[in-house]
Structures are given as structure tokens and as C-alpha cells.
Amino acid sequence: MHEGRFVFTQLMQHLPMHTFRRLVATFDSNRYVKRFACLDQFLCMAFAQLTGRESLRDIEICLRAHQAKLYHLGIRGHIARSTLADANEQRDWRIYAEFAQSLIATARRLYINEPLDIELAHTAYALDSTTIELCLSVFPWARAMHPGRGGLKVHTLLDIRGAIPTVISFSESRQHDVHMLDELVPEPGAIYLMDRAHLDFERLYRFHCEGSFFLMRTKKNLRVRRRYSHPVPDRTLIGCDQTVMLTRDVVRKKYPVPLRRVRVRDPESGECIVLLTNHFALPAATVSALYRHRWQIEIFFKWIKQHLRIKAFFGTSPNAVKTQVWIAVAVYVLIAIVRKRLQLTTSLYEILQILSVTLFEQTPLDCALRRQELQLFADDDANQLILFPD
Structure with missing residues (x-):
């Protein structure tokens, strides 16, 4: 053909x-x-x-x-x-841009049944951004937060099944990541994996009202009041699983409903991170495993920067x-x-x-x-000179 x-x-x-x-x-x-x-x-x-x-x-x-x-x-x-x-x-x-979006739609249909190492009925997305550094003398329009430096920030929403980017947006590198939440249309039932740079309770409450879920790291200065502690089967992985309320009046007005607070411990290094989510049905171990999939977007950024031409530009x-x-x-x-x-x-x-x-x-x-597997046959070496006979 x-x-x-x-x-x-x-x-x-x-x-x-x-x-x-x-x-x-x-x-x-x-x-x-x-x-x-x-x-x-x-x-x-x-x-x-x-x-x-x-x-x-x-x-x-x-x-x-x-x-x-x-x-x-x-x-x-x-x-x-x-x-x-x-x-x-x-x-x-x-x-x-729109042509790439049509390809993305095709790829998502092909990877919709891509297996994960966790049992998850929801669609899960990882949200993050990466900055492409540009020289201000060549790209004077790409001004950054730091003087004398330029850059273009690429915000990406990645479907963790197949590592397919679903939403890509550009902004000045000095723009904060949290503004990307204003451009997203929350998908009911979907889970959004984010880092703490996207922690804004007013914007997150909009996701909650639309029926979407979020899972992210908390900031160290976040103040909460514990309402209930859920039983934890394995303390080596999960330090605590709690239902909490925000304590500061200003913040509580922006997010007035309970949240789930999960402390996750790395059994090898012993380091702990605290996760915040509005999903109460998932087991704590699944929450921990799901957040580890957020690193797929970091791998995606590293892959495209190393193997595609988006750092040296033709214009x-x-x-x-x-x-x-x-x-x-x-x-x-x-x-x-x-x-x-x-x-x-x-x-x-x-x-x-x-x-x-x-x-x-x-x-x-x-x-x-297609990868061709090498097959070695004993008769292929029949005419080879034996340098070290038995």
C-alpha cells in the first residue's frame, strides 16, 4: 500500500x-x-x-x-x-493552534482507555507552567519580572492518561500562575492536580461549585481547624487524613465549605507533604498515588524542551x-x-x-x-573464528 x-x-x-x-x-x-x-x-x-x-x-x-x-x-x-x-x-x-487542538481531541479519544497504576474512574489533569527564556535584545516584547531578562510562560493542562496536553496558553513570564485558573472551564467530575502556586480559594471555590475536584499542596502558613480525623490503615505512608475548615475570616468567606487535609509521608526519605482536596470519597492511599502523577507534566515540559525546537526560535x-x-x-x-x-x-x-x-x-x-527484536541463532556463528577455545 x-x-x-x-x-x-x-x-x-x-x-x-x-x-x-x-x-x-x-x-x-x-x-x-x-x-x-x-x-x-x-x-x-x-x-x-x-x-x-x-x-x-x-x-x-x-x-x-x-x-x-x-x-x-x-x-x-x-x-x-x-x-x-x-x-x-x-x-x-x-x-x-486550532489544528493542534483538533489533533489533541483525536489523541484523547485514542488514549481514553490508557491504563493507570491506580483505580480511578475520574478524568485527571495536571496543571502547571514552564518558562521559555528569551533574550530581551532580540525579543523586546517578552518582558519578565526580573529586569534585563525576558521570557514566555507556557501554561499547560495535561491529561495524565497518555500525557496529552489539552489546554495550552501563553502569558508574560511575570504573570502569576494562579491567573490560569480564570481561563479554564471546570469539567464536572474531573480532578485537577496542581502545585501550591495555584492556591487561591476564591478561584478554587468556583471549581467546587462546578462539580470539579482539585488536589494540591498547601502552603506552610495556611491555618485550618480540624473537624474530624479519618482512620488511617497505614501510618508509614499516610500521617493523617482530616476534614478541616479554614480559620481566617477573609479566607473562609471565599471558601466556606470543608476541605480534606492529607499528610503524606515518603517511606524512603521520611519527607512529608500536606495535600489539600475537596474530594472525600477517594482512599488516602489513592490520593497520595494520584498526586504523584502530577510529575507527568514536569516530564512533559522536560521532554519537549530537550527533543523539540522550542528554545531556539526561527523568528x-x-x-x-x-x-x-x-x-x-x-x-x-x-x-x-x-x-x-x-x-x-x-x-x-x-x-x-x-x-x-x-x-x-x-x-x-x-x-x-516497529522495534525489531534480535534473534541469535547458534548456526550464525558457525563460521566465526574461535579465539578462545574451551
């Missing part, structure tokens, strides 16, 4: 091109374009993400080295550094930066989709490394990505 087609072409066939064309028509981005359409821009930027290109000149040189193959890759336009730079500067980044305008970040997210989700559709056990890192060196090969995609 795929005989003669390049690996890059087969990979891009997993994209919903009808959605992409609809978005381009919605934003009218191909108007007055004759030689380098939005699809050409996306494919070039996806190629840069998959192969680890460092600059526009790098992209231009590598693609021109395969000039005869570009038509079969789906790239119809003329590859030039200035053309790609103009496209990144001028074409609306929201095309690629200096906000539009160019957001375009590159959203295409990087689309490539990440596309790899996750292909992994699930082809039923691969290979990790996303291994798939990305394989793709980086096989994009121009004419081999079936599943054969290129």
Missing part, C-alpha cells in the same frame, strides 16, 4: 487535512499566496521539528538537498529562508514564536497518535529518533518504527 512512499509522507497522512484546509479558509491565510501556501509552511516546520533543525538556513539547506523529493513530500512551494521567515511572521498562529515576533510552539505541540501529539494507531510499544523518544533519520526512506511506516 505504501510502497514507494517516503516515511515523511506516510506520517503526514495521519493528519486531518480537511480540518487544516477548513482552518486556512476560515482565517483566509492563503489569500494572495502564489508559491508558498500554509501547508508548505506547516510541512517545513514539522520537518524542522522531526529532524532537529536549528535555524531557517538549516531548514533551507536540508530541504534543497532533496529538491527532487519535495513534491512527493507534499511541499509544492519554493523553499527559501526569507519566504519561510515571512510566513512565520505574517500568517496567523491561531491556524496552527522574533510573537506570531512567529507562537507558530513554532504550536507546530511543535502538533508534532508531539501526531507522534502520540501514530504510536497508538500502529500499536507500538516504542516510546515517543525512540519514535522521534527513528523518524529523524528515516524521513526520506521509502519503507512502510510501521516497519520503520
Whole structure:
């Protein structure tokens, strides 16, 4: 079926091109374009993400080295550094943002039954942010809290089943993380795993009223009054499990209902953390195990920073930066989709490394990505010189 087609072409066939064309028509981005359409821009930027290109000149040189193959890759336009730079500067980044969101919706359907190491009937999300440091002399619009430093803060809501990002938002690096709660639409029955930077009781009470649950660390200066202590079966893991009320009048007006306070102890290091949640039905051990899954978002940030190109940018305008970040997210989700559709056990890192060196090969995609187990036979070594005989 795929005989003669390049690996890059087969990979891009997993994209919903009808959605992409609809978005381009919605934003009218191909108007007055004759030689380098939005699809050409996306494919070039996806190629840069998959192969680890460092600059526009790098992209231009590598693609021109395969000039005869570009038509079969789906790239119809003329590859030039200035053309790609103009496209990144001028074409609306929201095309690629909404296209990535459509891929995210597809990936979530594929990973909806992804097993967890805990029994959980709820959908669980991890919420956090990471800052991409930028040079103010090159990106004067990216001002940070500290003078002389620039940055772009990326807020992410991650579905812990499959580590799929569901919401991504950008802000100035000086903006506090808690403002991200205003942009989220609480999902009834879902559990939001957060760090203490998102502790704001007025905003959390909105989540509670919408039927959502939150699980987060508390701050050291939080004052509560114990109402009831729940029985704890294993004191080596759970220090206490309590129903509490906020004591300060100002704070209690913002969150007037009881909360659950769970002290979790690490059996190896002995370090304790105190968790706060509005979910009273989960066992304390499940609460502890669930909060450990919040580290998936830290791993996600580390992965995309190490293996995708979101630290060295091909343009200096906000539009160019957001375009590159959203295409990087689309490539990440596309790899996750292909992994699930082809039923691969290979990790996303291994798939990305394989793709980086096989994009121009004419081999079936599943054969290129599937891990081949080595089988050693005794007769293979029959003609080998025995250096150390028994």
C-alpha cells in the first residue's frame, strides 16, 4: 500500500487535512499566496521539528538537498529562508493552534482507555507552567519580572492518561500562575492536580461549585481547624487524613465549605507533604498515588524542551514564536497518535529518533518504527573464528 512512499509522507497522512484546509479558509491565510501556501509552511516546520533543525538556513539547506523529493513530500512551494521567515511572521498562529487542538481531541479519544497504576474512574489533569527564556535584545516584547531578562510562560493542562496536553496558553513570564485558573472551564467530575502556586480559594471555590475536584499542596502558613480525623490503615505512608475548615475570616468567606487535609509521608526519605482536596470519597492511599502523577507534566515540559525546537526560535515576533510552539505541540501529539494507531510499544523518544533519520526512506511506516527484536541463532556463528577455545 505504501510502497514507494517516503516515511515523511506516510506520517503526514495521519493528519486531518480537511480540518487544516477548513482552518486556512476560515482565517483566509492563503489569500494572495502564489508559491508558498500554509501547508508548505506547516510541512517545513514539522520537518524542522522531526529532524532537529536549528535555524531557517538549516531548514533551507536540508530541504534543497532533496529538491527532487519535495513534491512527493507534499511541499509544492519554493523553499527559501526569507519566504519561510515571512510566513512565520505574517500568517496567523491561531491556524496552527486550532489544528493542534483538533489533533489533541483525536489523541484523547485514542488514549481514553490508557491504563493507570491506580483505580480511578475520574478524568485527571495536571496543571502547571514552564518558562521559555528569551533574550530581551532580540525579543523586546517578552518582558519578565526580573529586569534585563525576558521570557514566555507556557501554561499547560495535561491529561495524565497518555500525557496529552489539552489546554495550552501563553502569558508574560511575570504573570502569576494562579491567573490560569480564570481561563479554564471546570469539567464536572474531573480532578485537577496542581502545585501550591495555584492556591487561591476564591478561584478554587468556583471549581467546587462546578462539580470539579482539585488536589494540591498547601502552603506552610495556611491555618485550618480540624473537624474530624479519618482512620488511617497505614501510618508509614499516610500521617493523617482530616476534614478541616479554614480559620481566617477573609479566607473562609471565599471558601466556606470543608476541605480534606492529607499528610503524606515518603517511606524512603521520611519527607512529608500536606495535600489539600475537596474530594472525600477517594482512599488516602489513592490520593497520595494520584498526586504523584502530577510529575507527568514536569516530564512533559522536560521532554519537549530537550527533543523539540522550542528554545531556539526561527523568528522574533510573537506570531512567529507562537507558530513554532504550536507546530511543535502538533508534532508531539501526531507522534502520540501514530504510536497508538500502529500499536507500538516504542516510546515517543525512540519514535522521534527513528523518524529523524528515516524521513526520506521509502519503507512502510510501521516497519520503520516497529522495534525489531534480535534473534541469535547458534548456526550464525558457525563460521566465526574461535579465539578462545574451551
